[in-house]
Amino acid sequence: MITLKEALTKSSEELEELKAELEKKAKGSGLNAYVGFESSGEGVPILVKDNIQVKDWSVTSGSKILQGYIAPYEATAIKNLKSKGMMAFGRANMDEFAMGSTTESSFYGVTKNPHGTDRVPGGSSGGSAAAVAGGIAIAALGSDTGGSIRQPAAYCGCVGMKPTYGRVSRFGLAAYASSLDQIGPITQNVEDAAILYDAIKGHDDKDSTSADFEIEDIANNLNPDVKLTIAVIDDHISQADTDIQKAFASTIKALEKAGHTIVHKEMSNTKYDIATYYILATAEAATNLARYDGVRYGTRAESNTTEELFFNTRSEGFGTEVKRRILLGNFVLSSGYYDAYYVKAQKVRHLIRDEFNAIFADADLILSPVAPSVAPKIGANEDPLEMYKSDMYTLGVNLAGLPGISLPVAKNDEGMPIGLQLIAKAFDEKTLFNGAASMEKAVNYTK
Amino acid sequence: MFETVIGLEVHVQLNTKTKLFCSCPTSFAEHQNKNTCPTCLALPGALPVVNREAAVKAMRFGYAINANVNHVSTFDRKSYFYPDSPSAYQITQLTKAIVQKGELFIDLEDGSQKRIGMTQAHLEADAGKNMHEGNHSKVDLNRAGTPLMEIVSEPDMRSSDEAVAYLKKLHSTVRYLDISDANMQEGSFRCDVNVSIRPKGQEAFGTRVEIKNINSFKFVAAAIAYEVQRQTEAYEDGVYEQEVHQETRLWNVAEGVTKSMRGKEEAADYRYFPDPDLRPLVVTDEMIEEAKEIPELPDAKVARYVEELGIKKADALVITALKEMAYYFEEMLKYGAVAKTAVTWLTSELLGRLNKAGLSIETSPVDAKALGILVSKITDGTISGKGAKELLDHMMEHEDRDIDALIDELGLAQVSDDGAILAIIDEILANNQDKVEQYKSGKEKLFGFFVGQTMKASKGSANPAKVNELLKQRLNS
Numbered sequence: 001m002i003t004l005k006e007a008l009t010k011s012s013e014e015l016e017e018l019k020a021e022l023e024k025k026a027k028g029s030g031l032n033a034y035v036g037f038e039s040s041g042e043g044v045p046i047l048v049k050d051n052i053q054v055k056d057w058s059v060t061s062g063s064k065i066l067q068g069y070i071a072p073y074e075a076t077a078i079k080n081l082k083s084k085g086m087m088a089f090g091r092a093n094m095d096e097f098a099m100g101s102t103t104e105s106s107f108y109g110v111t112k113n114p115h116g117t118d119r120v121p122g123g124s125s126g127g128s129a130a131a132v133a134g135g136i137a138i139a140a141l142g143s144d145t146g147g148s149i150r151q152p153a154a155y156c157g158c159v160g161m162k163p164t165y166g167r168v169s170r171f172g173l174a175a176y177a178s179s180l181d182q183i184g185p186i187t188q189n190v191e192d193a194a195i196l197y198d199a200i201k202g203h204d205d206k207d208s209t210s211a212d213f214e215i216e217d218i219a220n221n222l223n224p225d226v227k228l229t230i231a232v233i234d235d236h237i238s239q240a241d242t243d244i245q246k247a248f249a250s251t252i253k254a255l256e257k258a259g260h261t262i263v264h265k266e267m268s269n270t271k272y273d274i275a276t277y278y279i280l281a282t283a284e285a286a287t288n289l290a291r292y293d294g295v296r297y298g299t300r301a302e303s304n305t306t307e308e309l310f311f312n313t314r315s316e317g318f319g320t321e322v323k324r325r326i327l328l329g330n331f332v333l334s335s336g337y338y339d340a341y342y343v344k345a346q347k348v349r350h351l352i353r354d355e356f357n358a359i360f361a362d363a364d365l366i367l368s369p370v371a372p373s374v375a376p377k378i379g380a381n382e383d384p385l386e387m388y389k390s391d392m393y394t395l396g397v398n399l400a401g402l403p404g405i406s407l408p409v410a411k412n413d414e415g416m417p418i419g420l421q422l423i424a425k426a427f428d429e430k431t432l433f434n435g436a437a438s439m440e441k442a443v444n445y446t447k
Numbered sequence: 448m449f450e451t452v453i454g455l456e457v458h459v460q461l462n463t464k465t466k467l468f469c470s471c472p473t474s475f476a477e478h479q480n481k482n483t484c485p486t487c488l489a490l491p492g493a494l495p496v497v498n499r500e501a502a503v504k505a506m507r508f509g510y511a512i513n514a515n516v517n518h519v520s521t522f523d524r525k526s527y528f529y530p531d532s533p534s535a536y537q538i539t540q541l542t543k544a545i546v547q548k549g550e551l552f553i554d555l556e557d558g559s560q561k562r563i564g565m566t567q568a569h570l571e572a573d574a575g576k577n578m579h580e581g582n583h584s585k586v587d588l589n590r591a592g593t594p595l596m597e598i599v600s601e602p603d604m605r606s607s608d609e610a611v612a613y614l615k616k617l618h619s620t621v622r623y624l625d626i627s628d629a630n631m632q633e634g635s636f637r638c639d640v641n642v643s644i645r646p647k648g649q650e651a652f653g654t655r656v657e658i659k660n661i662n663s664f665k666f667v668a669a670a671i672a673y674e675v676q677r678q679t680e681a682y683e684d685g686v687y688e689q690e691v692h693q694e695t696r697l698w699n700v701a702e703g704v705t706k707s708m709r710g711k712e713e714a715a716d717y718r719y720f721p722d723p724d725l726r727p728l729v730v731t732d733e734m735i736e737e738a739k740e741i742p743e744l745p746d747a748k749v750a751r752y753v754e755e756l757g758i759k760k761a762d763a764l765v766i767t768a769l770k771e772m773a774y775y776f777e778e779m780l781k782y783g784a785v786a787k788t789a790v791t792w793l794t795s796e797l798l799g800r801l802n803k804a805g806l807s808i809e810t811s812p813v814d815a816k817a818l819g820i821l822v823s824k825i826t827d828g829t830i831s832g833k834g835a836k837e838l839l840d841h842m843m844e845h846e847d848r849d850i851d852a853l854i855d856e857l858g859l860a861q862v863s864d865d866g867a868i869l870a871i872i873d874e875i876l877a878n879n880q881d882k883v884e885q886y887k888s889g890k891e892k893l894f895g896f897f898v899g900q901t902m903k904a905s906k907g908s909a910n911p912a913k914v915n916e917l918l919k920q921r922l923n924s
Contacts, residue, residue, distance in 0.1 A: 333718035333719075
């Protein structure tokens, strides 16, 4: 598949042909990465995760409860990319309401990993990553609340970038956890990620949490020759599978060879990230998803009373994982438990942010695994707690609001891709992309 | 033997142009669900943005009640499912309200004032409305997201009279500040009453009962009276613990009683937590400056009216109770009305006529300019009080407002010219020589007779003061 950069040079006729070809290939791929082939705007087709609002599209967050809902307005990120020679084309499969790490919880069924169709593509932006890696999308948008862009990118062998919290407007992104969610690019390479990030970023009056800083364009000024200080957290790495540790070690060598300085740092155990994340994200989600009540839109269950309307609609409309997180969220917010869970988790979140900031006092970037293993087999993760644990490397970035980028560095013996992530301090996307461009060159990953 | 303890929570709908968290108009819409957008419909992905005007209006209230206006305040989500609540949570300010710790002075019957402490005033979004028709229900979200300011008082009131006085003062204050229409019938000024009793001398508060759904000052008094009686009887009968619970009761207008809204065991858990979609509301210097533009409030007006205009405090209280009345009064003075006369003509002559016609000061057919000129014409002797009443009656029915022309047209001009009045007097005296003799020999009561005759002969147009003065001159010469 041609890159985004190349596609941006094509004529509108060529792009129309390309679009038709993408649709044909996607339908024949057997990956189930697309859940719709809607088209909006003119330019280079960008695949859109099914939780980002495109006007007049059916946008369902991969859920039964939103079947029949047509978005009457457009997300700011979509408006922005349309003004940069791109268009929205196709809806990407995802875990229901972005809750999951495998894209197995979608109403539309599981998406398959192009590197092994018995494996998950990761999640929750699994459709976006599988399509880009499988050559059936030029580039895609995903959303990352606890790793949902970076982890599927790592599992599928493509690039996934989560911007600093506040860099990309959340207006029009169906909320999972408002204080953690960010829209970001999933692309074939680092430069494309920078191009798509440039296109969607920027302050938005409609999002009160949007950052109001002037920001320079990244893609035009990308410098892969910059020499940086990169921190690694040895304790964290030892918890990953051998494949991942091997890839990590050779990446460090490659980075050193490219002229970067590696420093070794310490951080608290990632078990605190997991606990904190699953309290705060579920608390926010419990209220964010309360609006799906069958009163105004989406599916409505048979009922005789108002209470039944709420109860039946939500019982039938939500899947198991979504229900689990809503219950968990309501529990941690309920009277008598609020201080012990929610308030404490907020405090820990501050400590996690402080730990990152302390490292960035001595380093430009942090290099970390994205996931402790390569993509697991479909159906392998039956225990939700085991699935939550596999998010250990990605959650901290969201809790601290930092930018992170996942890029493929190697494949294991079975040919499954291994991705690692770089993390930068808040709002330093420039260093993040420069480091990623340098690392991409240094590791010389072959698809 | 018992003391009543009352605290009030008042929801005031702020009269902003747009809703609290989106740019939908708050104005009346002809169609249901017309004034809505992705945000107030709680569509997936829509986000709230705080309305600056609402914040400034809440701040203005804060400054008006000598409160702390927090330069940083925060918003919280209050979760509950209800069809008229689109997001199934209300955005409110639980932990750090924009306005905290103020005071309001209420006017008591005996002319004294009492200080009522104000706990806080916070911003929150209103819900929509459910409408039930037969066996189905409809939801109208035009009102959803309209800004409310909830004003919470300290439990400082000790009688229903004090509670009503507080509500009236609050009502007039928010209207003077022009931050709310405060129309109780239309629901833009809603109050919940917290009532408890305790034996006199006891410091600890009794069990607090909240009464909701009261839409007039009259019902506030009635609901408190009922609730105090219910609680007192329970206490005296030794069943206070069993019958008085910390609960919400509704005022039932038809039966004149309060009824339990829900049992204690069903007490709602609202699962409050900070709204992650909103950063703390930080007020700017510009907002502070705007909020501090406060018009003269009732207390200051009363003091000024008494000190500078020399009118009675009781009258000043009546006039200032209603913003429209005070502005009407002040407008009258601009057109030459003397304050004391203006008070009478406004509060008894005009209001009497308006009441009879089922009108109010806001819908008065006679404006302040016309009444002000009319009153000035009484003072300068152009027209008698009687003539002025006739002219006011005329103006209530007709649209012409050229006072001078009307006086001519209706023949109401008062004769103040000495020569004309003397001519009448001389004729009366000449025709009543016997009575003149009797008067001069000491029967001074007859003075009234001469006045009456003179007024009669002038067909009421002679200036009575002049008649008195000239008669005395003639008879005593």
